[in-house]
Amino acid sequence: MPKGLYVHRIGVILFFVLAVLFLGQGVYMQAKAHFAQYLIEQAWQRTIKDQQPHKPWSWADTYPVAKLSFVEAGKGNESPDEHFDGDSMYVLEGASGRNLAFGPVQIQDGSIGKGNRNRIIAGHNDTHFSILEGVKRGKLIKLLDRNGIEVIYKVMETQIVHESDTRVLAPSSDKQLTLITCYPFHALRAGGPLRFVVHAEAVG
Template sequence: MSISFLAKHPVPCSLFLLGILVLGHGAYIQAKAYLAQFLIAQAWQQTLDDQQVHKPWQWADTYPVAKLSFVTKQESIGFKHQVESVYVLAGASGRTLAFGPGLVLSGAKIGEVGNTVIAGHRDTHFANLAAVNKGDLLQVEASNGEILLYQVVNTQIAHQSDTQFMAPSDDNRLTLITCYPFNQLSGGAEQRYIVEALYVNKPSAI
């Protein structure tokens, strides 16, 4: 594109250059997200190998603590095939949730008796919650390699001020939280979508 052409057609050329910048920025964001997931997966494998905490990158203020898999529902009860897995990171700050769902540190740890609470963004890592139903299975891989199976017993919508679903419990339960509604484009959602699941040795017909 010559300088003379730019001088004669300033508006179209400006729009063209702006488009290139926008596309370039989008590609950069996608590449950054892909690299982050690769590094998190690498850190998780190192944790499984030596049972130590490994940050995905040197300046990270979080680290992977579990691998959560959503499992499809079938008509017959039995082990069901996984459809997607996400790495769960320590803490639920805004910085952490940008890279994956975060374990709320005030709740029970992964695999412990109590209420293990994990929060995630509705438009990325926890978008799958929209398709989760009562009776579905959630599989959690702990840092020691143990596979924990949870069965969904309830889904509900609550106001953000309602924190009873984060309260401690005497059973071994998993609570997943994301903003609601799922299709809302603007931020500042006041509602939360909650998935409650209980630890099971064998799936039951619910």
């Protein structure tokens, strides 16, 4: 076999091996994130009953603090009380990279008692917050906290900012919801400097 052809074949084999490894890692991350949501849901059900924090597994250093629900596609003009059983996820306490692997995390709780009502939640754009791709003004989002308080938010705008732009974390006297994820979506390499931000305000 000519040396050039041999080197070419080796290169092709290495390419496919690397592709399988990267694909396998992506599938593993997806499976871990979604299976974790099942365990987190069980902890959330216990929290709703007694309004106390419950770990989803014994060694966890986090617990669910809210349930985030998005209106079903094509139902943006419906009553805020309807059609929130489409895309739901549980928000975790503690904005660490480890917790982000299991679900969106609360960066700022926006509780009235602290005087800042801007609730900020971050998530990965290739798992739970992939739903933010293409989100439009007027979309409704429901947030149920562990005290049983439910708030409906309407998306007012979206923007793309640099990670150093801390204005998106600014406090607010109005009840707001800010969702943050990496940008662009479907990037070949994660961890870029841009962030996609959704700004929503409470309605009703």
